[in-house]
Amino acid sequence: MNSASASGNPQSDPPHAGTHWWPAPHVSTGVDAIVSVPASKSLTNRYLILAALASSPSTIHNTLISRDTELMLGALASFGTGIKRIEQADGSTTVQVHPAAELATGPLGIECGLAGTVMRFVPPLAAVARATVAFDGDPHARLRPMAPVLDALQALGATIDFAGDPGKLPFTMDASGLESVDQVVIDASSSSQFISALLLAGHALPGGLALRAADGPIASPDHIMMTVQTLLELGVDITVDEDGRGWRIAPGELAGFTVTVEPDLSNAGPFLAAALASNGSVGIRFWPASTTQVGGKWVQILSQMGAEVHHGDDGVLRVRGTGVIRGIDYADASELAPTLAALCALASSPSNLTGIGHLRGHETDRLAALENELAKVGANVVATGDSLAITPGPLQAADLHSYEDHRMATAGALLGLAIEGVRVENIATTAKTMPQFPQLWADMVSTAKAAG
Structure with missing residues (x-):
């Protein structure tokens, strides 16, 4: 088996100490399962930021508890936000958020881990507080782009001192000089989170916020639509401006709220794709009738690739394999791309995934990582600046690296379902957004074993 590069940089990083190889379960009969996936990380962390900025307490039902959300909860607590967790009988967690009478001004230290929503969403919260805050995170977080949101905060009067590379972690921000400006222009070509971060805090900034995207592409616009709708x-x-590139938020109070977080439809992807990979059937409970999550695209994607898809009156989205996995040409798959690319490697015809260049700045350079890892199982993959061309080949066993990226880990699990002998590096990295993944996957796989 091939066990080449391992962590953040797909090109050169050696395997790191403590690597654990997870034998990915393989099935010879179709799975037949109904799965409850954890709540959406994207929505959970948006609601948490807004609850901390609200004028009265909020209640968030079905809150995701994972590394990313724990980091967000810790960050909010540092600003004086009151957090109370209530474990429900159904296993879900309700979080009650009590805003601070006045947000703490520091000096504070915020640990971001590898959570993009923490490293991008919390600095604007610190700006609202006019706080002095030192931000840092995991080693690979120091490689992720931050400059656009920090440039925007500097335009609003914050000063930033970088301890390393300009525009990246670690840095210290002093927002004591925050002021109102007519308009902020921001480059969102590498991450939609730069825009969402400012929009979430916009109502609490001096004079509100007039925000405009700089010329050029906007990464993952679906996530901006999620923020606006929220x-x-x-x-x-x-x-929102008619061209979809400008946003205006009036200043004002946000009242406390009560919400229930939807399941994470992106994290549902590997389970739904397992129906095609195993020629079986998988259902996801509590699938919303409508959603702003990018994971809602799985219905269209899997139908195009050959699945039968049905959303029942019971709220379960069921995907059934038909014995056929067709290649697909698809644009703007965003965070769905790793799972989708893995499924494309199992297809009967080539695929082309475009408009995903921003994934090079995620937990790892996902395009380079997918090019490396899919080649190990037999696919011919060509990565360009913003696309993947995938031509399936004879399948073979391999050791697949996760690059400390939860979506690379779950993509490896999907490949292992169809290819005997696959091992995935450090499956525990899925705890970033789905700590239950290994057990949920094993439970799904057990339905095929029972059928066999």
Whole structure:
């Protein structure tokens, strides 16, 4: 088996100490399972930020508890936000958020881990507090782009001192000089989170916020639409320019709220794709009738690739394999791309995934990582600046590296379902957004074993 590069940099990093190889379960009969996936990380951390900025307490039902959300909860507590967890009989967690009478001004230290939502969403919260805050995170977090949101905060009067590379962690921000400006222009070509971060805090900034995307592409616009819809649902006065590249938020109070977080539809992807990979059937409970999550695209994607898809009156989305996995040409798959690319490697015809260049700045350079790892199982993969061309080949066993990236780990598990002898590096990295993944996967796999 091939066990080449391992962690953050797909090109050169050696395997790190403590590597654990997880034998990915393989099935010879179709799985037949109904799965409850944990709540959405994207929505959970948006709601948490907004609850900390609200004028009265909020209640968030079905809160995701994972490394990313624990980091967010810890960050909010540092600013004086009160957090109370209530474990429900159904196993879910309700979080009650009590805003601080006044947000702490520091000096504070915030640990971001590898969570993009923490490293991008919390600095604007610190700006609202006019706080002095030192931010740092995991070693690979120091490689992730931060400059656009920090440039925007500097335009609003914050000063930033970088301890290393400009525009990246670690840095210390002093927002004591925050002021109102007519308009902020931001480059969102490498991450939609730069725009979402400012929109989430916009109502609490001096004079509100007028934000405009700089010329060029906007990465993952679906996630910006999620943020806008969330703000509208909670009563924030936000308008979007006709061209979709400008946003205006009036200053004002946000009242406390009560919400229930949807399941994470992106994390549902590997389970739904398992129906095609095993020629079986998988259902996801509590699938919403409508959603702003990018994972809602799985319905269209899997149908195009040959699956039968049905959303029942019981709220279960069921995907059934038909014995056929067709290649696909698909644009803007965003965070779905690792799972989708793995499924494309199992298809009967080539695929082309475009508009995903921003994935090079995620937990790892996902395009380079997918090019490396899919080649190990027999696919011919060509990565360009913003695309993957995948031509399936004869399948073979391999050791697949996760690069400390939860979506690379789950993509490896999907490949192992169809290819006997696959091992995945450090499956525990899935704890970033889905700590239950190994057990949920094993439970799903056990339905095939019973059928066999």
